[in-house]
């Protein structure tokens with residue numbers, strides 16, 4: 001199939017689908033196809049668009065659906081296997097429908113010892129979820145995630161990929177209660193939370209105009225810069241690199257002092 005031929009999205013994709021993928025009805029429509037085409041048009045090499053295309057699929061279906069996988073393959077002129085290689089490598093891509101709100105708990109050592117494990121246990125118990133599961137009402141899904149590069153705010157939680165810093169089990173459970181009641185919550189360094197699918201659309205490359213909501217960098221993140229300024233520390237000058245470096249490494253020149261076999 002050429003990359004311009006798209007399957008009839010109203011028809012099932014046939015047997016032999018990925019057994020790991022939940023067969024839920026897809027919401028992908030012609031507008032989605034147009035936006036997927038727009039994404040691949042942003043890159044000199046079309047297949048470079050696969051990551052944002054998969055985020056867009058998630059923004060529509062709530063996970064990387066079989067329909068979305070097939071569509072990405074068709075549009076890019078690559079195989080379904082090649083799409084799945086990517087979709088199964090990155091943990092941000094879900095093979096089962098995520099909840100309206102996707103909660104990530106950092107379980108890497110620093111967050112874990114500062115309270116992340118207690119937060120994880122509290123949320124698991126409250127929502128009765130294990131890693132990767134979604135509540136029956138589709139409201140919440142839970143994921144243990146690895147270091148979010150936000151260690152200066154440990155322990156951290158993400159909700160719909162937005163940071164909730166310096167969490168405690170009590171504050172985390174309060175967030176869940178507020179979201180369940182439809183109350184607005186502002187992430188600690190970003191906008192008021194929306195939902196998983198809306199965040200996925202932003203990650204796909206369709207901004208929601210909220211990029212400047214919240215501080216660009218909080219005080220803990222820039223503390224090192226402030227200390228350096230006070231002490232007038234600067235980074236060392238870069239070491240010049242010669243473009244005339246020989247292709248084959250040269251044997252280090254030895255001197256009598258470094259030669260072995262003393263006594264010769």
Ligand code: FES
Nearest residue numbers: 106111147148150
């Ligand atoms: S260990 Fe949790 S953000 Fe780094």
